[in-house]
Amino acid sequence: MRIITQTAMALHCGAVRLNALIRTRPFFKCASFGLRSFADHASSPKVASNAPETSGDHVLYTPEHFALKDSLKKIAEILGGDVSATQQENIIDQEINPYVDQWEAEGKFPAHKIFKILGNAGFLGVNKPVEYGGMGLDYSYSVAVSEELGHIRCGGIPMAIGVQTDMATPALARFGSAELKKEFLLPSILGDKVACLGVSEVGAGSDVSNIKTKAVRKGDDYVINGGKMWTTNGTQADWMCLLANTSDGPPHRNKSLICLPMNLPGVHIARKIDKLGMWSSDTAEVFFEDVRVPCKNVIGQEGMGFTYQMLQFQEERLWAVANIVTTMDVVIRETIHYTRQRKIFSHPVLYHQAVHFRLAELQTEVELLRALLYQATALYIKGNDVTKMASMAKLKAGRLAREVGDGCLQYWGGMGFTSDVLVSRFYRDSRLLSIGGGADEVMLGIICKYMDILPKK
Numbered sequence: 458m459r460i461i462t463q464t465a466m467a468l469h470c471g472a473v474r475l476n477a478l479i480r481t482r483p484f485f486k487c488a489s490f491g492l493r494s495f496a497d498h499a500s501s502p503k504v505a506s507n508a509p510e511t512s513g514d515h516v517l518y519t520p521e522h523f524a525l526k527d528s529l530k531k532i533a534e535i536l537g538g539d540v541s542a543t544q545q546e547n548i549i550d551q552e553i554n555p556y557v558d559q560w561e562a563e564g565k566f567p568a569h570k571i572f573k574i575l576g577n578a579g580f581l582g583v584n585k586p587v588e589y590g591g592m593g594l595d596y597s598y599s600v601a602v603s604e605e606l607g608h609i610r611c612g613g614i615p616m617a618i619g620v621q622t623d624m625a626t627p628a629l630a631r632f633g634s635a636e637l638k639k640e641f642l643l644p645s646i647l648g649d650k651v652a653c654l655g656v657s658e659v660g661a662g663s664d665v666s667n668i669k670t671k672a673v674r675k676g677d678d679y680v681i682n683g684g685k686m687w688t689t690n691g692t693q694a695d696w697m698c699l700l701a702n703t704s705d706g707p708p709h710r711n712k713s714l715i716c717l718p719m720n721l722p723g724v725h726i727a728r729k730i731d732k733l734g735m736w737s738s739d740t741a742e743v744f745f746e747d748v749r750v751p752c753k754n755v756i757g758q759e760g761m762g763f764t765y766q767m768l769q770f771q772e773e774r775l776w777a778v779a780n781i782v783t784t785m786d787v788v789i790r791e792t793i794h795y796t797r798q799r800k801i802f803s804h805p806v807l808y809h810q811a812v813h814f815r816l817a818e819l820q821t822e823v824e825l826l827r828a829l830l831y832q833a834t835a836l837y838i839k840g841n842d843v844t845k846m847a848s849m850a851k852l853k854a855g856r857l858a859r860e861v862g863d864g865c866l867q868y869w870g871g872m873g874f875t876s877d878v879l880v881s882r883f884y885r886d887s888r889l890l891s892i893g894g895g896a897d898e899v900m901l902g903i904i905c906k907y908m909d910i911l912p913k914k
């Protein structure tokens with residue numbers, strides 16, 4: 458009963474914030490960027506989703522989850538995402554999607570502006586504590602939000618949002634001091650501060666234990682030297698959740714997570730990295746040169762950073778899977794629509810058995826992945842360690858996304874090779890999933906460890 462009341466109150470808060478926002482912002486008055494292309498005729502209208510859309514049919518979601526997803530849909534629409542049938546014509550006429558296209562072309566999206574919109578509506582802290590601006594809901598609501606963000610028509614923006622909500626902030630919310638949460642978590646949930654996660658380095662990505670960045674105690678400060686690589690949101694972030702070595706002890710016991718303001722002297726953004734995909738997300742290389750940060754900025758216990766980061770990875774992986782499952786649905790649906798209306802040898806492309814059988818096979822795989830995601834999420838919110846299942850889901854998601862991207866793109870013919878359709882962007886963007894946040898082989902290593910079949914060193 459208490460949970461239902463809490464949930465209802467939290468959703469009410471979110472709805473109030475969202476309504477206030479809608480009243481004050483001319484959401485759908487979007488300017489034309491002149492990017493209408495020959496792909497317009499090829500992009501599909503909304504086709505019914507394959508996922509259950511009401512709680513009565515759903516294994517995990519309650520009416521509250523659907524209410525939350527519905528209100529977020531409006532935000533996704535603003536960002537150029539999927540739209541309801543009634544709004545669609547209007548939005549396509551006014552070319553709402555060019556926001557995403559423009560940011561993709563610019564290699565960056567305005568994180569502060571977008572996060573403020575999401576923060577005002579409550580979507581940056583769905584499972585975070587109410588006293589720090591969150592909704593205090595369980596992780597299944599974050600999964601629901603991530604699924605909905607999969608309607609945004611690029612991978613870069615959802616990834617950047619995921620870094621803020623589910624990669625840079627879970628450890629802070631769980632283990633940080635009240636003072637730290639007030640300074641970094643609260644403004645991140647409200648959308649006033651942009652966060653980034655500094656784990657990977659030039660010489661250490663898969664092997665996190667091998668990072669070299671050092672934070673050496675000098676009086677009440679740490680003095681930080683080293684650098685981070687591949688930092689999402691890195692050129693725009695106000696603070697970094699930094700993993701650094703704080704002692705010379707064994708690699709799993711010598712690391713700490715530290716909240717590092719990015720405007721401190723000695724923090725240098727070396728460059729914004731050019732990438733194959735995820736263009737609208739800025740990825741930075743960052744250096745630290747004698748950066749002084751107070752020791753009280755350490756999250757939780759000094760020396761526990763590696764363990765906290767590994768825990769943080771569980772949420773990161775579930776979040777990434779939820780997000781891509783939706784986008785795979787959208788890509789398959791748009792491919793069905795396109796191939797149904799595109800005729801070759803007097804018949805729609807879709808009518809060739811090789812095509813509709815392949816699409817059916819891909820959709821079956823997506824459903825299997827969704828079932829694994831929901832099972833892992835259901836166990837996680839009951840307090841279980843789901844590292845094995847989350848790793849399995851992440852492994853499968855990365856591989857399946859490559860199949861969906863490649864398989865669907867093929868049926869678009871030359872159109873699939875243009876930059877004007879979602880499928881080609883998905884093909885590029887989704888390639889990251891088998892590499893970032895732990896490569897496929899790292900996932901396999903974790904799964905083997907849990908199956909007790911990993912040879913001992």
Ligand SMILES: Cc1cc2nc3c(=O)[nH]c(=O)nc-3n(C[C@H](O)[C@H](O)[C@H](O)COP(=O)(O)OP(=O)(O)OC[C@H]3O[C@@H](n4cnc5c(N)ncnc54)[C@H](O)[C@@H]3O)c2cc1C
Pocket residue numbers: 620653654655656657658659660661662663664686687688689690732735740889892893894895896897898899902
């Ligand atoms: C666009 C983008 C955004 C990112 N954002 C962030 C971020 O915000 N914060 C952050 O900290 N990091 C971020 N990363 C880094 C990402 O997590 C790493 O790239 C990833 O962990 C892989 O590390 P690496 O690139 O150093 O590859 P390496 O560690 O050099 O691995 C290379 C390859 O080796 C193979 N391999 C790895 N382990 C094994 C094994 N045990 N057995 C066999 N083969 C293996 C894999 O195929 C792997 O791809 C981002 C990366 C990209 C590309």
